[in-house]
Amino acid sequence: xxxxxxxxxxxxxxxxxxxxxxxxxxxxxxxxxxxxxxxxxxxxxxxxxxxxxxxxxxxxxxxxxxxxxxxxxxxxxxxxxxxxxxxxxxxxxxxxxxxxxxxxxxxxxxxxxxxxxxxxxxxxxxxxxxxxxxxxxxxxxxxxxxxxxxxxxxxxxxxxxxxxxxxxxxxxxxxxxxxxxxxxxxxxxxxxxxxxxxxxx
Amino acid sequence: xxxxxxxxxxxxxxxxxxxxxxxxxxxxxxxxxxxxxxxxxxxxxxxxxxxxxxxxxxxxxxxxxxxxxxxxxxxxxxxxxxxxxxxxxxxxxxxxxxxxxxxxxxxxxxxxxxxxxxxxxxxxxxxxxxxxxxxxxxxxxxxxxxxxxxxxxxxxxxxxxxxxxxxxxxxxxxxxxxxxxxxxxxxxxxxxxxxxxxxxx
Numbered sequence: 001x002x003x004x005x006x007x008x009x010x011x012x013x014x015x016x017x018x019x020x021x022x023x024x025x026x027x028x029x030x031x032x033x034x035x036x037x038x039x040x041x042x043x044x045x046x047x048x049x050x051x052x053x054x055x056x057x058x059x060x061x062x063x064x065x066x067x068x069x070x071x072x073x074x075x076x077x078x079x080x081x082x083x084x085x086x087x088x089x090x091x092x093x094x095x096x097x098x099x100x101x102x103x104x105x106x107x108x109x110x111x112x113x114x115x116x117x118x119x120x121x122x123x124x125x126x127x128x129x130x131x132x133x134x135x136x137x138x139x140x141x142x143x144x145x146x147x148x149x150x151x152x153x154x155x156x157x158x159x160x161x162x163x164x165x166x167x168x169x170x171x172x173x174x175x176x177x178x179x180x181x182x183x184x185x186x187x188x189x190x191x192x193x194x195x196x197x198x199x200x201x
Numbered sequence: 202x203x204x205x206x207x208x209x210x211x212x213x214x215x216x217x218x219x220x221x222x223x224x225x226x227x228x229x230x231x232x233x234x235x236x237x238x239x240x241x242x243x244x245x246x247x248x249x250x251x252x253x254x255x256x257x258x259x260x261x262x263x264x265x266x267x268x269x270x271x272x273x274x275x276x277x278x279x280x281x282x283x284x285x286x287x288x289x290x291x292x293x294x295x296x297x298x299x300x301x302x303x304x305x306x307x308x309x310x311x312x313x314x315x316x317x318x319x320x321x322x323x324x325x326x327x328x329x330x331x332x333x334x335x336x337x338x339x340x341x342x343x344x345x346x347x348x349x350x351x352x353x354x355x356x357x358x359x360x361x362x363x364x365x366x367x368x369x370x371x372x373x374x375x376x377x378x379x380x381x382x383x384x385x386x387x388x389x390x391x392x393x394x395x396x397x398x399x400x401x402x
Contacts, residue, residue, distance in 0.1 A: 006267070006268055006269075006274065006296070007257070007258075007268050007269030007270065007274065008269075009250065009253045009254050009257055009258070009269050010254055010258065010267070010268070010269065012250050013247075013250045013251065013253075013254050016243065016246055016247045016250050017247075019243055020232045020235060020236070020243075021228070021231050021232055021235050022223065022224060022228040022231060022232060023223060023224070023232075027222070027223040029293070029296065030222050030223060030293065031221045031222055031223060031224075032254075033267070033291075033292055033293055033296075034221060034222050035221070035251070035254075036254065036258050036267050039255060039258070042217065042220055042221075043251065043254070043255045044255055045217055046214075046217045046218075046251060047248065047251045047252045047255050049210065049213050049214045049217050050214065050236070050244065050247060050248045050251065051248045051252075052210045052214075053210050053211055053214050053233075053236075053237065053244070054240060054244045054245055054248055056208070056210055057208075057210070057211065057237050057240070066207070066211070066234070066237050067207055067208050067211070068207075068208030068209075068210050068211065069208065073207065073208065090234075091234055091237075092230070092231065092234055095207070095230065095234075
């Protein structure tokens, strides 16, 4: 949109909003207008909230989670099973697992996966700190909850190799039919894995 | 997500973001994480930009457009044709017409349409100020650029009725085949209107 129509401030806001995932130029304009229309109820609280997060958010030095305190809420929670470390690629994966309330242990965020194509090596990820945590006394299981992609699996193998001499159990998430999923729509790889891992009914 | 996982500040940010049009709870979480990840390059500028807009944005007392000055950039632009007023429902419509650079005149934002169902009467819209502007000396044309919906057309009729005694030409946008559109996918009403309004080739 040309500078003639709206002030530079609104222009800049639209430009910034369009950089958010899920928002394109058109939806960014819609979102900006929505904010302007609901100034008291949405725009002002959002300004406060963003400023607060921007000021207070930090990366947990123990696990790599983002939170407003360090160590994060999960690492600081004494009720969590400190003997179990669940390894995830991104903070979003950690949040997804927490929503499922699937694990009672702690987490470790790698910050990505190994990738020869993108030139991402072990030193670019939080792998050294994971190996260090895994070797600490009291840790008995590492759950590899990385994505079922080539890069994810490469990373899982790399970590498993480096944990060979450490006295911990290494497990990975099960492959199978998603709950509520229809067989007809599943790929052959998943179906084969689900059949192979079939369990007594 | 339970309070256990992330601090209340991040929780609140996700909740606010999910109120934006086009963002649900899942995409709001993704957007919040994206902001946290790109703190310097995106989060901080966005805080500044939102605060600036929140502080400086105003509604143009002349036409109802939103801008950082009053009268707005368009109303204050002496190069625009002050004899033409284009009536739109929402600011988003004004922006869309400006992107098309279709008009050289000024605008008037109604702030909605008449709607018996939603109990929206003429006094809830910027209609009185429109009639006042239309009656001012020098104004020669009112372009009704309201949506082609029942409520939009009702509003157009209402305005036309009230402009009967005012010496201005009232026009409306043409109906027809959208540029680049395929006839096969068009509804009968549009096709019939396009045939009826056919022009020499």
